[in-house]
Amino acid sequence: MSDVELPGLQPPPGRVRRSQRAQEKRRKKRKRRSLVAVLVSLVILALAGTAVWFGAKPIIASLTAPSDFPGPGTGSVMVKIPDGASGRTIGRILAEKKVVKSAKAFVDAANKDPRAQKIRPGTYELRLQMTSSGAIALLADPKNRQVKTFTVAEGKRVAEIVDIIAKTGIPKKDLQAALKDPAALGIPEWATSKKGLKFPAEGFLFPKTYEVEPGDTAVSVLTAMVTETLDELTAAGVPAGQEWKVLTEASILQAEGGRSSDYPKMARVLDNRTKKGWKFQLDSTTSYAVQRFGVTTTKKERDTKSAYNTYYVKGYPVGPICNPGADAIEAALAPAKGTWLYWVTVNPETGETKFATTDAEAQKNIAEFQKWLRDHPQGT
Known part of the structure; x- marks a missing residue:
C-alpha cells in the first residue's frame, strides 16, 4: 500500500490535539516576548527622558537665571585695568576675577551707563559678586584708584629724585640698586658706555608727575621715567648721535x-x-x-x-x-x-x-x- 495520503483522509485525533497545543505555546511565547519588548521600550524611554531632563536642566537654569549678580558684593579683590582696554576687555577681566557674573552683563550695563566713559586705566579695589552697575560706579570714581603720585621738578638730581620716589613706599635701597644697572632701565648704549659718570641715569629721569600703583617696582618706575626722556628727545627732533x-x-x-x-x-x-x-x-x-x-x-x-x-x-x-x-x-x-x-x-x-x-x-x-x-x- 502506498505511503501517500489519499485525498479526503484526516489525521488521527491525537495528532490534532498535539498540534493545537504547540500553536498555543507559540502564541503565549510571542505574547510574552511582545510584553517584554514593550516593557524594555518603556524603560528605555524613561531612561532617555531622565537623561534629557538632567542634560537640559543646566541649560534651562542658565536661560532662566539672572544675568547679573543681585547684590552689592562681598569681600575685596584688586583689579588692574590696562591702558586702552575696551569695555569687553574690562568685562572679561572683571568676570575672571568674579567681580561680575559675565563679560556680557558688564558690557550691557556699560552701554546703558554714561559713567562707564569715565573709567581710567589703573588698579582698583572692588568686591566679589557685584552688580555690573555697582562695579561701574566704583571704577568711574577716581577716588577708588589705588595709586600714589610723586612729582619731579625740572633740574632735580638723581639723588634727590630717589628720595622723592621713596616717599611713595618704594624702598630707597631698591631704587639705588636699580640705578646700578642703567641698561636694564632702558638707557641707551650711547649713554651707558660713557666712562666716569657719577650717576649713569642722570639726565634720563624726566621731570613730571608720575603715578605708582600696587605692584610697581623700583625698576618699573625708573624705566617709565627713562622712557619719558627718550620720548621727549624724539618729539623734540634731536638728531641721531646728538x-x-x-x-x-x-x-x-x-x-x-x-x-x-x-x-x-x-x-x-x-x-x-x-x-x-x-x-x-x-x-x-x-x-x-x-x-x-x-x-x-x-x-x-x-x-x-x-x-x-x-x-x-x-x-x-x-x-x-x-x-x-x-x-x-x-x-x-x-x-x-x-x-x-x-x-x-x-x-x-x-x-x-x-x-x-x-x-x-x-x-x-x-x-x-x-x-x-x-x-x-x-x-x-
Whole structure:
C-alpha cells in the first residue's frame, strides 16, 4: 500500500490535539516576548527622558537665571585695568576675577551707563559678586584708584629724585640698586658706555608727575621715567648721535637758568665760548662735581680735578648734571642769535639773569650779583 495520503483522509485525533497545543505555546511565547519588548521600550524611554531632563536642566537654569549678580558684593579683590582696554576687555577681566557674573552683563550695563566713559586705566579695589552697575560706579570714581603720585621738578638730581620716589613706599635701597644697572632701565648704549659718570641715569629721569600703583617696582618706575626722556628727545627732533650733547647742555641750562625764557640765550653763550675755545667756568658743574648745592663755589672746589668741573675741563662736562625738562632740551637745539659770551644770574631769588658780550659788561653784572650775596648771606 502506498505511503501517500489519499485525498479526503484526516489525521488521527491525537495528532490534532498535539498540534493545537504547540500553536498555543507559540502564541503565549510571542505574547510574552511582545510584553517584554514593550516593557524594555518603556524603560528605555524613561531612561532617555531622565537623561534629557538632567542634560537640559543646566541649560534651562542658565536661560532662566539672572544675568547679573543681585547684590552689592562681598569681600575685596584688586583689579588692574590696562591702558586702552575696551569695555569687553574690562568685562572679561572683571568676570575672571568674579567681580561680575559675565563679560556680557558688564558690557550691557556699560552701554546703558554714561559713567562707564569715565573709567581710567589703573588698579582698583572692588568686591566679589557685584552688580555690573555697582562695579561701574566704583571704577568711574577716581577716588577708588589705588595709586600714589610723586612729582619731579625740572633740574632735580638723581639723588634727590630717589628720595622723592621713596616717599611713595618704594624702598630707597631698591631704587639705588636699580640705578646700578642703567641698561636694564632702558638707557641707551650711547649713554651707558660713557666712562666716569657719577650717576649713569642722570639726565634720563624726566621731570613730571608720575603715578605708582600696587605692584610697581623700583625698576618699573625708573624705566617709565627713562622712557619719558627718550620720548621727549624724539618729539623734540634731536638728531641721531646728538642726544648726549643735547641732554648735557640742557642740564646746564636747567641748572643755571632761573627763567626758561633765558635758556636760548644761555645756549648761545655756550656755543660762542666753544667756538672761541674758552672754558665754560660754570659753578653749577663744579657744585655737581663735589656733590654740593649752592649758588657759589669756593676756590678749592673750582680747582677740583673732575670731568664735571668746567673750570677744569674745556667744553662740556662728561655728562648731564641734572634732569632737564622740555624747555631746556628745546633751547639746546635752537640757541638764540647773539654775540653774548657771559651770563650772570644777578638775583637767584627771582632768576633774573643778565648777558654780556665784553668782560667789562660782565664785571658789572658780577658786582650786582655780589651785592645780592651781601644782602642775602644765607642765600649761598
